[in-house]
Amino acid sequence: MHINRLPTQSIRPFDLIKVASMFCLVSSWANAATLAHWRFEDTAFLDDSSGGGHTLGVVGTSPTQVTPLPSSGNGSAFSNPIPQSGASNTGLADLGTSIAGNFTVADDGWMDSIGTNGTFTLEAYVNLEDLSNINPWIVSQYEYTDADERSFAFGVSRDDGGLRAIIAGNTDGSDRTTFESSLNLAFNRDYYVALTYDSSNITFYLQDLTNGGALQSENVAHSQSLTGSAANVAVGGWDGTKGPDERWRGLIDEVRISDTVLSSSEFLVAVPESSSFVLMLGGFSLCIAALRRRS
Structure with missing residues (x-):
């Protein structure tokens, strides 16, 4: 086998620009995955910071x-x-133990x-203050009305504060599975x-911000399909007649x-440098080395 060996030369500024452009492109792909981001900031309490205009009611x-x-x-x-x-993070939403309310926004196709x-x-980010007679949900697209529309719900179990999810394979909710984790939230x-979520895995993540703990994860293999839904998207509960029993009590x-399925390096939380991050740096070094070998 004959192998062509390219002569070595110094890297050119234009090559560096191309490498930087590749990384910028990767960053833009990650940003494009955001459908909505509610930050509860000062002067923008109910606004969607993603630019999608999905203002909460x-x-x-x-x-x-x-x-x-x-x-x-x-x-x-x-x-x-x-x-x-x-x-900067300048505000949060307090759904407290005595507040019988939550947020919703209509899905006009943006969740499809x-x-x-x-x-x-x-x-x-959450802080749980109470579990009395409730199943508190953090974010959901899950409606209990005469015209049922159900897709998913993410929250915690009232039994032990463990992270849980419901995934529905049809809009009437008859094809649905509840997934429980052993990652538990303590009060206050x-x-x-x-x-x-993807077609074969659900992964729950939990990091104790108060005590500076590591990011924990728990993976659950599954075969439950996911349906799209026309239901309202809800924050701090779900939409419909059972809302009062399913609301979050605490801070969000x-x-x-x-x-998309984000990697931990794309999460809204600081995580230690993972092996994937090290591999990315190694890949960057290989890119530079390859460019140096170009003729």
């Missing part, structure tokens, strides 16, 4: 905005600034890609939580929905 009693973030106690460990973006792609990621503690912040 209120169902029941309006949750309270807290701004700036508390200096101690509940909510004080929510990340500020936000890892990955560097944006999760049913088409069969993938999504849900993220939030700040957490980052996330859920990723930085709720983001993406239509």
Whole structure:
């Protein structure tokens, strides 16, 4: 076998620009996956920061905005600034133990890609204050009305505070599965939580922000299909007649929905450098080496 060996030469500035462009393109792909991102910021409490215009409305009693973030106690460990973006975190939503309300926004087709792609990621910062007689949901597209429309719900179990999810394979909810994890939330503690879904795996993520814990994950293999839905998207509960029994009690912040399975390096939380990050750096070095060998 004859192998062509290219002469070595110094890297050219234009080559560096091309490498930088590749990394910028990867970054733009990650940003394009965001369907909605509610940050509950000062002067923009209900706004969607993704630019999609999915402004939240209120169902029941309006949750309270807290701004700036508390200096101690509940909510004080929510990340500020936000890892990955560097944006300041200046506010959060308090759904408290006495507030019978949550947020919803109509789905006019902007959520269709999760049913088409069969993938999504849900993220939030949360602080749970109570579990009495409720099944608290963080973010969902799950409606209980005469015209049922059900897709997913992500929250915690009232039995033990463990992260859980419901995935529906049809809109009437008759084809659905509840998935439970052993990642449990304690009361009055700040957490980052996330859920990723694809056709064969659901992965739950939990990081204790109050105590500076590591990002924990638990994977569940599954065969449950996902349906698209025309139901409202809800934050801090779900939509419909059972809403009061399914609302979050505590704090919620930085709720983001993406239509792809994000890697931990793309999450809205600081994580240690993973092997994939090291591999990425190695790949970058190989790119530079390859460019040096070009004629």
